Amino acid sequence: WKTDPFGEPIFAEGSPQKVANPFDYGGGLVNPNKAADPGLIYDMGTEDYIKYLCAVGYNTSAISQLVGQTTACSMVKPSVLDVNLPSITIPNLRENITLTRSVTNVGPVNSVYKANIDPPPGISVAVMPETLVFNSTIKTIPFTVAVSTTHQVNTGYYFGSLTWTDGEHLVTSPISVRTQIIQYYTDGN
Structure with missing residues (x-):
């Protein structure tokens, strides 16, 4: 929802108002009705969480202690x-990802x-495959999302979305991208 019941933009709380x-x-x-019949889910299991913890720098012994297994x-x-989240955020897009x-x-x-892509302004988003075909033997399908920027300067966040639809269900993932072409000296990334 981007607008209120009167069609006006929703404003964030706080100051300054935006x-x-x-x-x-x-x-x-x-x-609730759509949540009971979502069509598709972005599922995560223990292995996914272990990969996430490895990605953010936890060591093997800390992860083993946390999950209760080696x-x-x-x-x-x-x-x-x-990480198999139903959203995509790229905080420092410098090159194609x-x-x-x-x-x-x-x-x-x-x-x-x-797939229906509404790319953030100045950002190119491509999904492969563009069509997902499920049947009795294929219940989970991986896909890739290629993201690149046309911006030549650093930007704030721009927003878009990726929606999967079968004509009945709409499974929308928000996309947020910040282009960081020039790395600041104080930036540790």
Whole structure:
């Protein structure tokens, strides 16, 4: 929801007053009926959380203690951008980035979903594959999201979305991207 019942923009609370963005209102209001029949979900299990903890720098012994079993981070450090969240945030886009997500069909067995991309201004977003075909044997499908910028200077966050639809369900993931072409000396990234 980006507007109030009168069609006016929603404003964030606080000072200075500003038009709300996805950081303020999140993925929108929960519709209980649609939540009971979402169509697709971004599922995460223990292995996904272990990869996330490895990506943010936790050591193997700390992760093992946390999950209650022996674990090991891979030699290649995973990217925190690949955590299977239903949102995409890229805080420092300097060059082309490809990230991975997967969705699980919890709707009708034989479903076909098509991607609809509303890219953030000045940002190119491509999804592969653009169509997801589920059946009785294919319940989870990974996809990649390639993101690049046309901005030549540092920017604030720009917002867009990726929506998967089968004609009945709309599964929308907010996208937020900040271009950081010039690295500041005080910036540790």
